[in-house]
Amino acid sequence: MAFMRSVVLPQQEMSVDEFKKWLKQFDVNHDGRISREELKRALESLHAWFAWWKARQALKSSDVNRNGVIDKEEIGKLVLYAVQHLNMKIYD
DSSP: OOOOOOOOOOOSEEEHHHHHHHHHTTOTTOSSOEEHHHHHHHHHHTTOTTHHHHHHHHHHHHOTTOSSEEOGGGHHHHHHHHHHHSOOEEEO
């Protein structure tokens, strides 16, 4: 029997800390970094259209050191991308 982990969807507005907590739900391997696949699953939980493409674009924009994942140092870039391109309302 498989256990399904319930996903908490973000509210209309959230703080940066709430955004990080929400995103942490999708860190499947618990390495503290967000891969494109994990980001895609986060966007799919929001029922976003073309989640695979949006995840790719977000990673391209936020992954400053080009290691293929979003590290803790790059999360600010992801927040900025989410506000500007994904219409998320995130405040400090």
